Amino acid sequence: MSGKLAVGLDLGGTQARVALVRDGRVVRRTAERTDVAGGPAAVLAQFDRMIRGVCSREERVALVSVGVSAPGPLDTDTGTVLHIPTLPGWEDFPLREVLGRELGLPVTVENDGIAAVYGEWKFGAGRGLRHMVFVTVSTGVGGGAVVDGNLLHGRRGMAAHMGHFRMAPDGPQCSCGATACFEAFAAGTALARRAREASRSSEGFLSKVAGERQVETRDVVAGAREGDEICIFLLAQEADYLGQGFTGLIHLFSPECVVMGGGVSNAFDLMSERIHAVIRRDAMQPFKEVPVVLAELGDNAGLVGAAALSLEQNQRN
Numbered sequence: 001m002s003g004k005l006a007v008g009l010d011l012g013g014t015q016a017r018v019a020l021v022r023d024g025r026v027v028r029r030t031a032e033r034t035d036v037a038g039g040p041a042a043v044l045a046q047f048d049r050m051i052r053g054v055c056s057r058e059e060r061v062a063l064v065s066v067g068v069s070a071p072g073p074l075d076t077d078t079g080t081v082l083h084i085p086t087l088p089g090w091e092d093f094p095l096r097e098v099l100g101r102e103l104g105l106p107v108t109v110e111n112d113g114i115a116a117v118y119g120e121w122k123f124g125a126g127r128g129l130r131h132m133v134f135v136t137v138s139t140g141v142g143g144g145a146v147v148d149g150n151l152l153h154g155r156r157g158m159a160a161h162m163g164h165f166r167m168a169p170d171g172p173q174c175s176c177g178a179t180a181c182f183e184a185f186a187a188g189t190a191l192a193r194r195a196r197e198a199s200r201s202s203e204g205f206l207s208k209v210a211g212e213r214q215v216e217t218r219d220v221v222a223g224a225r226e227g228d229e230i231c232i233f234l235l236a237q238e239a240d241y242l243g244q245g246f247t248g249l250i251h252l253f254s255p256e257c258v259v260m261g262g263g264v265s266n267a268f269d270l271m272s273e274r275i276h277a278v279i280r281r282d283a284m285q286p287f288k289e290v291p292v293v294l295a296e297l298g299d300n301a302g303l304v305g306a307a308a309l310s311l312e313q314n315q316r317n
């Protein structure tokens with residue numbers, strides 16, 4: 001434990017978040033709605049303001065480095081944003097260079113799934129493991145992998161975009177433009193879509209919600225907790241998709257465990273048994289007992305991971 005101070009930035013399509021991090025713990029954090037229309041200049045000004053918001057003057061001076069977690073694909077070798085579907089105007093933006101110059105600090109840029117797996121590996125559910133996979137299931141499906149005690153980066157730092165392996169020859173439309181990706185079946189967005197369809201064709205918890213407002217993923221979880229049959233069915237179906245996707249990841253990476261985070265993991269206790277049953281059914285014999293566990297850092301994983309990675313890289317250089 002170094003006690004060194006770093007800042008983690010999370011560049012999301014909805015929220016921009018900033019945390020002051022020491023020894024893997026969030027000291028202070030803040031968030032604002034991302035100024036999408038303002039483009040890079042406006043968002044970098046937001047980050048600058050938020051960093052001053054979470055740091056005292058002394059802490060700002062003591063900052064060693066800044067780590068950015070962003071949805072990809074990003075080229076983390078050059079620190080350049082390639083394309084973020086939810087953030088127009090950022091194509092080929094040299095984020096690391098510009099932010100480093102503006103803040104006067106070393107900056108590292110990481111794909112959000114890789115930043116989050118690093119956070120969970122060093123400070124969360126994966127502590128002490130040599131092989132793990134982290135999967136975040138929320139609006140999309142993302143993640144990262146640690147193999148042989150190393151964070152997997154791949155060509156241009158874009159490895160383990162695990163939401164986009166194909167589960168079937170054809171199926172629902174995916175955010176990436178293809179169809180039938182793991183994400184297209186298992187993301188919270190997909191679960192919410194199935195829930196809206198169910199709310200129109202049946203009586204019960206969801207149709208009551210639909211009478212007042214749009215049905216969301218959290219309504220399925222709430223309904224299942226109240227014993228609503230349709231919600232229970234929808235979560236069982238979701239658990240099947242997750243179990244099938246996780247089985248693929250277990251075969252690919254041979255992790256000691258799969259760590260699940262993201263908004264949909266709020267229903268992990270309701271789905272865990274079925275997820276494990278699917279893995280036991282579908283995985284090859286030596287993989288059947290690989291456990292899936294709940295992430296520990298919640299939505300701090302990416303912030304903590306990005307900050308810690310920036311410190312580590314800064315130490316190496």
Ligand SMILES: [Zn+2]
Binds near residue numbers: 163175177178181183
């Ligand atoms: Zn896809």
